[in-house]
Amino acid sequence: MASHQGRVFKRCGCREENSGRALGARCPRLRRQGGAFNPRHGDWAYQRELPPTSEGKRRQARRTGLVSQEQAWEALGHLAALLDLAQGEPEVEVQVGDLVQAALRTRQPLPDLEEVRKRIGAGVDARREPPLVGVWLRQWLDGKPDLAEGTRASYDGHIRKYLVPHLGKVRLDRLQARHVEAMFAAIEEANVHVLECRESSDPEVKKSVRGRRVIWLSTKHRIRATLRSALSDAVRSPDLPVTVNIASHVRLPSCPRKRPLVWTADRVRLWEKDGTVPGEVMVWTPEQTRTFLQHAKKYTWLFPMFHLIAVKGLRRGEAVGLPWANTRLVDGQIDIRVQVVQLAWETITSTPKSAAGQRTITLDADTIKVLRGWKRFQNEQRLAAGSAWAATGLVFTRQDGSGWHPGQVSDWFCRIAKAAGLPPITLHGLRHGAASLALAAGTDVKVVSTELGHATTHFTQDTYQSVYPDVAKAAAEATAALLRGAPVSVG
Known part of the structure; x- marks a missing residue:
């Protein structure tokens, strides 16, 4: 079954009895006597021509092992939508083709449509995957050599103790306000635990939280400020598909100035x-x-x-x-x-x-x-x-x-x-x-x-x-x- 955007077909691993050659889509067991496909034999696949490489070489996208014809058509449609994002720009077509080819070679799902659209819209290389939050925070701090040492130490403490443990494994462009709010909720749970243990009559329970600090609201605001500063630089970076500073949308109770x-x-x-x-x-x-x-x-x-x-x-x-x-x-x-x-x-x-x-x-x-x-x-x-x-x-x-x-x-x-x-x-x-x-x-x-x-x-x-x-x-x-x-x- 073919279309101008590729073809969907069914194949199996059977081989000819005499030559041992693979039958592929020619296997008679793929269809029943009435001509309908046999759901118990073979796998579905799709194939489509990809834009040429940067050297001008031809290539194609091909994936087998799909469980249904609908899944194959859906995957082919997804591929077509990815290629359409380039809107005929040769350089972007090469980037999208490289992305697709890399996913197929490693047996990974095709790239997410919205993520690729965001990267192309931001004018960054579609093939470059944004870093994890933890990686970006370290790059950001290392890229500020003129910071006062006290400020650097404060930022480093926020990154090391709170931001990386809670947010470090989230990809930068996928970070959402709910992730940051979940971090503050976890910090508050730890606060409650520390305070309860301090009030315990059991010496061992008290000992278990010795040296652990309670993170007050003012410190939470400073942690958010560190993240907000790092994300502001991410938004300004031409190489990152980050358009919104999520930290600015995170809800924290107001922290009034402590008057003497x-x-x-x-x-x-x-x-x-x-x-x-x-x-x-x-x-x-x-x-x-x-x-x-x-x-x-x-x-x-x-x-x-x-x-x-x-x-x-x-x-x-x-x-x-x-x-x-x-x-x-x-x-x-x-x-x-x-x-x-x-x-x-x-x-x-x-x-x-x-x-x-x-x-x-x-x-x-x-x-x-x-x-x-x-x-x-x-x-x-x-x-x-x-x-x-x-x-x-x-x-x-x-x-x-x-x-x-x-x-x-x-x-x-x-x-x-x-x-x-x-x-x-x-x-x-x-x-x-x-x-x-x-x-x-x-x-x-x-x-x-x-x-x-x-x-x-x-x-x-x-x-x-x-x-x-x-x-x-x-x-x-x-x-x-x-x-x-x-x-x-x-x-």
């Missing part, structure tokens, strides 16, 4: 009673910060650093990596150009990751006095140590001149705060407190934003503007006072 809460007297009483910490980001009142700094004076090698962070809001890595070369005490200014980033326990020295992070901050008279006194003390220790002094050129050093590890600074901060009897905050909370203090003192939000290294004043104002209740109360009373005067008569 101040340790008011009521909150401190509750904490002292049962250990309740009312928020994820806590800051001290000015009085509590003064108590901390007074207590920190006992720790000569750390106090100047904590003072600078508390007053000017430096990030931990910026303070740890600050060189004297960028500290101008005569001018009362510090240039923030360097930071020490902690990756696991390893550290690297880099520039702040954003343009806003590279900034100049202005020092107050008290802070200049603290730093001058510290510089004199440090020089005395350097001279006493002689050749044993590590010439790092850093502002804040240990007793031998070597730089502080960021993790050690955080540990000392928590230790000193606890010894001072203060409610808990993180070292980063000291930076939050500096921002809140500056705004509460009436400093223009643009100045505060610039000195903190924020990209926008909106972020600064939205995060810190109403931290201290007494400031908000004063504003409310000032507003109400405008209405307390005698009413004005009209007419």
